[in-house]
Each structure stands twice: as C-alpha cells, then as structure tokens.
Amino acid sequence: MSYDVRIAPEVVRVSRMADCLEVLRSDKVRDATPEREHTLRGGTLVTLDGAAHQRRRRLANRLVRREAHRRYRDDTLAPTVARRLAEARRTADADGIVRADLVSFGREVFLELAAVLGGIDLAGDDDRATLASLLETIHSGGNLAWLADDDTEGVREAVARGLAAHQTFRHRFYEPSLAARRELIQRSESGAISEDELPMSYLMLVALHADPAWEDEDLAVRDLERFLLGGAHTNVHPLGFVVDELEAWFVAHPEDEPLRVDAGFLDGAVNEVLRLHTATPVLLRRAAVAMALSSGLEIVAGQTIAVDAGAASRDETVYGSDASVFDPRRQVPTGAYRYGLAFSSGPHMCMGLPIVLGAQGIDGTQVHLLRALYESGLRRDPSHVARRMPANRDRYDSYPVLLDPARRMSPGTPVIA
Amino acid sequence: MGLVDDLAVGALMRVEVDGRPLCLARTSDGAIHAFDGLCTHEQTDLTEGELIGHEIECPQHGSRFDVRTGEATELPAEIPVHVYPVIVRAGGLYVDVSDHG
Numbered sequence: 001m002s003y004d005v006r007i008a009p010e011v012v013r014v015s016r017m018a019d020c021l022e023v024l025r026s027d028k029v030r031d032a033t034p035e036r037e038h039t040l041r042g043g044t045l046v047t048l049d050g051a052a053h054q055r056r057r058r059l060a061n062r063l064v065r066r067e068a069h070r071r072y073r074d075d076t077l078a079p080t081v082a083r084r085l086a087e088a089r090r091t092a093d094a095d096g097i098v099r100a101d102l103v104s105f106g107r108e109v110f111l112e113l114a115a116v117l118g119g120i121d122l123a124g125d126d127d128r129a130t131l132a133s134l135l136e137t138i139h140s141g142g143n144l145a146w147l148a149d150d151d152t153e154g155v156r157e158a159v160a161r162g163l164a165a166h167q168t169f170r171h172r173f174y175e176p177s178l179a180a181r182r183e184l185i186q187r188s189e190s191g192a193i194s195e196d197e198l199p200m201s202y203l204m205l206v207a208l209h210a211d212p213a214w215e216d217e218d219l220a221v222r223d224l225e226r227f228l229l230g231g232a233h234t235n236v237h238p239l240g241f242v243v244d245e246l247e248a249w250f251v252a253h254p255e256d257e258p259l260r261v262d263a264g265f266l267d268g269a270v271n272e273v274l275r276l277h278t279a280t281p282v283l284l285r286r287a288a289v290a291m292a293l294s295s296g297l298e299i300v301a302g303q304t305i306a307v308d309a310g311a312a313s314r315d316e317t318v319y320g321s322d323a324s325v326f327d328p329r330r331q332v333p334t335g336a337y338r339y340g341l342a343f344s345s346g347p348h349m350c351m352g353l354p355i356v357l358g359a360q361g362i363d364g365t366q367v368h369l370l371r372a373l374y375e376s377g378l379r380r381d382p383s384h385v386a387r388r389m390p391a392n393r394d395r396y397d398s399y400p401v402l403l404d405p406a407r408r409m410s411p412g413t414p415v416i417a
Numbered sequence: 418m419g420l421v422d423d424l425a426v427g428a429l430m431r432v433e434v435d436g437r438p439l440c441l442a443r444t445s446d447g448a449i450h451a452f453d454g455l456c457t458h459e460q461t462d463l464t465e466g467e468l469i470g471h472e473i474e475c476p477q478h479g480s481r482f483d484v485r486t487g488e489a490t491e492l493p494a495e496i497p498v499h500v501y502p503v504i505v506r507a508g509g510l511y512v513d514v515s516d517h518g
Contacts, residue, residue, distance in 0.1 A: 025459055054477075061479045065469075066491060335457075335496055346459065349478055349493065359491050 011284075011304045012297070015311035017318045017341075019293050023305050024283065024346035028291045032284035032304050040141055040162050043213065044223045046230075046348065052213065053347055059210050060227070063117055063200060064355050069362050072355070076116045077365060080109050081372045088403060089376075098403035099381060102243065102373075103396050106236040107132060109369060114231030117355075118224055119203025121177045131173060135232060137165035138225050170221045174203075181207040202227045230352055235365055237279040240399035242269050242370060243380055245276075245326040260374040261409045263367050267357070268328035270366040275319075275340030276326060277394055281310035283344055310394075313340025377407035421510050424449060429473070431464035434514050439501065440464045441510070442484045444471055449503045450484040451512040457489065457496035 014020050023029055031047040041047050045056050062068070084105060092098045111132050115122050122128050141162015181204050187193045198204060205211070206220045214220040246269055250257045259265035285305045292298045299305060314323045318336050332338050339357070343350035350356075358364030363371070370378075380386075384400035424430050430441040431454055438454030440463045452473070454463050461477040468474075472481040472490055480494030487497040504511040 058476050061476075064479065065474075066481075337493070343493070347477065351479070354479060354492055357492055 011306050012299055013306045013308055014293070014297065015308035015315075016295065017312040017315040017336075019295055019297065020307045020309065020312040020341060021345050022293050023285055023307055024341075024344060024348070026291065026346070028287060028289050029285040029305065030288050032286040037141075037159065040138065040159065040166060040222060041226065042222070043216070043219045044226045046226050049347075056211050056213070056223075057347070057351065059205055060202065060351055063202060063205075064351055064353075066354065066360055066362060068200065069355055069358070072113060072116060073362055073368065077109070077113050077368055080112045081369055084109055085372060085376055085403075092403075096405040098376075100401055100403060102239050102378075102399040102401045103236060104398075105373075106239045106369065107232065110235040110365065111135075111232040113365065114228045114235075117201060117231055118228045119177055119181060119199075119201030119206075120173050120224075120228065121180060127173075131169075131228075132232070134165045134169045134173075135225065135229055138162045138169065139229050139233060141165070166221065166225065169225060170218075174221050174224060177203055178207055230350065231355075234279050234350075234352070235356065237395055238270060238273045238277065238366055239370070240386060240396035241273045241277040242266075242366070243378070243399070243401065245269065245273055246328075247380055249326065249328065258409070261371050261411065263363055263371060265328055266367045266370050266374075267364070268330070269326075270364070270370070271338040271357070272326050272328055272330060274342035275313045275338065276324070278310045278313050278340060278342050279395070280344075281308070281394065283307040283309055283341075307341070309341035309344070313342065371411075373401075373403070375409050375411055377402070377404040377409075379404055379407055420508055421449065421505055422508065424510070427468055429464045429466070429468060431462070432512075434512065437514075438462070438464075439512065439514075440473065441503075441512075442468050442473060444468065444484065448485075449505065449510065451501040451503050452482065452484060452487055453498040455498075456480055456482075456494055457498055458494040463498070 014023055030049045033041050033047045045053065045060060048056065088098045088100050088105070108128065111128055112122070115131065120131065122131065141159045184193070184198055185207055188195050188198055202224055206214045206224070209215075214223070246260060250260070256265070285307060287299045287301055287303050287305060290299065290301045316323045319330070319332060330338070337343075337345070343353045356364050356366060358367065379402050381400035381402050386396055386400060387398040389395040389397045424441055424443045426443050426445055426447065428443055432439050432441060439451055440454040442450045442452075444450065452463075455461065456463055456475040456477065458475065458480050459477060461475050463473050463475060463482075466474045466476045468484070469481070471483055471485055473484050474481050474491075475494065478493050479491060480489065481491035482488065482494065482498045483490055485500070487500040489495050489497050502513040504513060
C-alpha cells in the first residue's frame with residue numbers, strides 16, 4: 001500500500017470489502033477513539049453511537065440536502081471559486097502564466113464553503129487564515145487514534161496544542177457567530193423576519209437547541225469543529241491526485257484530453273481518486289460484544305478493529321483484476337461504491353457525500369472546482385515538486401500548478417440545473 | 418391495508434405483507450404510493466424518513482427515492498426500491514404485491 005499505518009498487534013485488521021462493510025454497518029461495534037482524545041472529539045457526531053447519534057445525524061443531514069446544496073453552490077462555492085481565480089490571475093507573470101498552489105487554493109475555497117455550512121462568520125482573509133490554522137492544530141491533536149505508540153511526549157503535546165486551539169476557536173469564532181444567530185432567531189420570533197429567512201447551518205441548529213446535548217456548550221464547540229474539519233480538510237485531499245492521475249491518463253489516452261472540462265469525465269476521475277487515494281485509510285472501531293463475521297473471522301468483545309479502507313477500496317473481488325489502476329470510465333457492480341470506502345459506510349458514513357459528489361443536476365464540489373481550474377488552463381508545475389505530508393505520505397501538503405492561458409478551454413458540459 | 422383517510426397528505430405509514438415491510442406515502446397531490454419499506458443502501462426503515470415532494474428521504478444517509486417509480490435519486494443509494502400498484506376502492510386501500518413474490 002502507499003500509506004504506512006502502524007497498528008498495535010492486539011488489533012484485528014479487516015481488509016476485504018465484504019468484511020469491512022460488515023464491521024462498519026454492524027450495531028455491535030462502537031467508536032474507538034482513545035481516552036486521551038475525548039477532550040477534542042468526545043460526544044461529537046463522529047464518535048457518538050446508537051440512538052443519540054441517530055438523532056443528531058438526522059438533524060445534520062438537513063444541511064446537505066439537495067435544496068440546500070444548490071444554494072451553497074450558487075451563493076458560496078461558485079462565487080468563491082470565481083473570486084479566487086480572479087485574484088490568482090492578477091498575480092500572473094509577464095507570460096500570462098499564473099503560478100499557484102492547488103492545495104492552498106483548495107483549502108481557501110473549501111474553508112469558505114465549510115464556514116457557511118457550519119455557520120461561522122468570516123470577516124476577511126485574516127479570519128480565514130486564523131480559522132484554517134486553528135482547525136489544522138485541532139485536527140492534529142484529535143486524529144491520532146491510529147498511532148500504536150500513543151503515549152509519547154509528541155502525542156501529548158499535539159493534544160495539548162489542539163485543546164488550546166479549541167479554546168481560541170470558541171472565543172474568536174464560535175461565540176460571536178452563535179450570538180449573531182441568536183439575534184436572528186429573536187428577530188424571527190418577533191416577526192421582523194420570517195423563519196424561512198434564518199440561514200440554516202450547524203450553528204443555527206445549535207442556536208435553535210435542536211439537540212439537547214448541545215446544552216453542554218463545549219460539546220457544541222467540539223461538534224462544530226469536527227463538522228468544519230470534515231468540510232474543509234477532507235475535500236482538499238483528492239485535488240492533487242486527480243491532476244496526477246489525469247496527466248498520466250492523457251499521456252496514454254491523448255484523445256481524452258479535451259474531456260478535462262467535461263463534468264461526467266471529471267466525476268469518474270474524482271470517484272477513482274477517492275477510491276485509490278482514500279483520505280482516511282484506516283477506520284477504527286471497537287467490538288461492544290463478541291462477534292463473528294460472515295467470513296468466519298471471530299472478534300472478541302472489547303477488541304479494536306482496524307478497517308483497512310485503503311485495501312478494501314482496491315478489493316479485486318469487487319473492482320476487478322485492475323482494481324489498483326486508475327480508470328475514470330470504470331464500471332462497478334450494482335450497489336458497489338464507485339468511491340470505495342472514501343466516505344466509510346454504516347451509521348458514520350460521511351454526511352458530506354452528496355455535497356462532494358453532487359446529484360440531480362448539481363455538480364459536486366470537486367468537479368466544480370476542477371472544471372473551473374481546467375478551464376483556466378490548469379497543469380502541474382514542472383519546475384516545482386509537489387510535497388507530501390510527513391505524517392501521511394498519501395496526502396499532499398503542497399501541489400504547485402500553473403494556470404496557463406495557452407491551455408485554457410471553453411466551459412465544459414454544463415451540469416448546473 | 419386500511420382506509421384512505423388513515424393516511425394524511427405528507428404522511429408515511431409502515432405496513433407488512435407476508436413479513437415484508439412496505440411503506441405507504443401520500444403526496445401533496447393526494448396520490449398514495451406503496452414501495453419497499455427498507456432503503457436499498459443499508460436497509461434503514463424508510464417510514465422513519467421524510468417525504469419531500471415526490472421523494473422519500475432515508476433518515477440515515479439522506480438517500481432519496483422517487484415514490485412514483487422507485488428510482489434512487491440521491492446517493493448513496495443507487496438501487497431502486499420496488500414500487501407496488503395501489504388500488505383505492507370504496508375508501509379502502511389495497512396494494513397489489515402479486516408481481517413481487
């Protein structure tokens with residue numbers, strides 16, 4: 001595999017798609033977040049189990065409905081992409097070529113989208129930069145569960161830094177944004193605005209007391225942080241790999257090159273990249289009771305289960321003998337995930353899936369951004385090397401690109417309804 | 418299955434036929450639709466979902482199905498639900514499951 005995840009020997013690992021789905025969908029498994037991370041993740045939607053999870057998840061699902069997605073796309077994503085592209089073009093060299101970083105570009109765009117869905121008000125670039133930095137630190141302190149040797153000074157320091165960033169986020173962003181939403185609710189209750197005018201977001205749900213658990217305000221803050229991380233961080237991951245895979249594909253299939261602005265073709269490429277470069281390659285669960293999988297594998301009560309999403313997403317019994325090869329035209333068996341386990345499965349399947357992939361005439365975030373970039377002449381910068389993250393070699397930390405006017409293309413197949 | 422008046426506009430009702438759960442839905446045009454009661458993605462009870470126009474939304478992941486045709490219209494579900502003819506006779510409600518076992 002292209003990633004390196006250390007898993008403690010007492011952990012049972014499942015890697016076939018059938019086994020992974022059975023574990024992820026089982027009501028006998030629970031979240032496996034280690035104790036030390038509870039201050040950053042405990043009680044949140046991503047770690048909650050059972051009926052409490054189901055209730056909160058149903059509330060949150062409303063935020064990613066098609067009707068809301070259309071609004072995010074039209075009011076936030078499209079204008080943000082257009083503005084960022086215009087800003088980038090103003091930095092063009094004398095030859096008209098823009099030199100940019102795809103990872104940074106993606107982070108800026110998706111952070112803005114995540115902030116709108118989350119309900120965090122951002123006043124300008126300073127706010128965006130601060131929020132991005134805080135989320136990065138919170139992420140680093142609360143996503144260490146896959147480390148086997150967890151009781152090191154480095155891990156303890158990462159958790160402590162995460163907690164400090166969590167408090168800063170609360171005071172600088174959460175509290176003023178919540179106050180603004182409470183004021184809107186008061187205006188709605190007094191009849192000054194209609195209920196329909198309340199801009200729905202995760203924080204608006206908190207302000208409306210939609211889940212009694214959010215009376216614990218620190219939990220509400222943690223929950224919102226996880227929501228923002230899901231939208232801002234994970235979305236950036238596929239971008240560099242799509243460019244990598246497509247550049248190689250066009251060398252072998254030059255006749256397909258005009259399709260780089262075709263929404264359907266890009267959708268196939270995005271699904272393949274999600275499958276082959278799974279953002280979270282290992283998902284951890286804990287068996288609440290003894291369980292036996294259909295394959296015969298027995299798991300004892302309390303045992304941690306490492307669901308190898310990366311391996312399962314390349315399972316040849318599902319995706320064929322060329323499962324590890326990128327093919328934007330891949331056909332998968334009915335009911336199989338085109339995107340592998342990129343969004344997990346079971347109760348904790350990623351709620352952002354419809355936003356990322358789109359549906360019913362609304363293009364997903366990846367296709368929307370990539371198409372806009374390819375229309376602007378996107379290509380890899382041959383003179384600068386892309387950099388992988390030190391802690392996870394299957395993630396790009398930096399991906400230099402060019403927006404080359406010589407490669408600009410007219411707008412691709414419209415998906416917009 | 419019951420009386421037409423038992424099912425208000427916008428409402429969902431769970432019924433069982435030979436142990437198979439079905440969902441009845443009454444859309445805003447007054448029409449009553451019958452379809453398999455479990456989401457084809459992860460077998461969640463669709464009766465606990467929400468009727469939005471002519472679509473039933475699964476409560477777990479937000480998959481949607483067109484209640485008129487059964488077509489899956491929103492990911493992650495991709496396999497349609499089976500739909501059944503509904504017959505209204507003298508205020509009574511009947512579902513024809515003869516074409517599906």
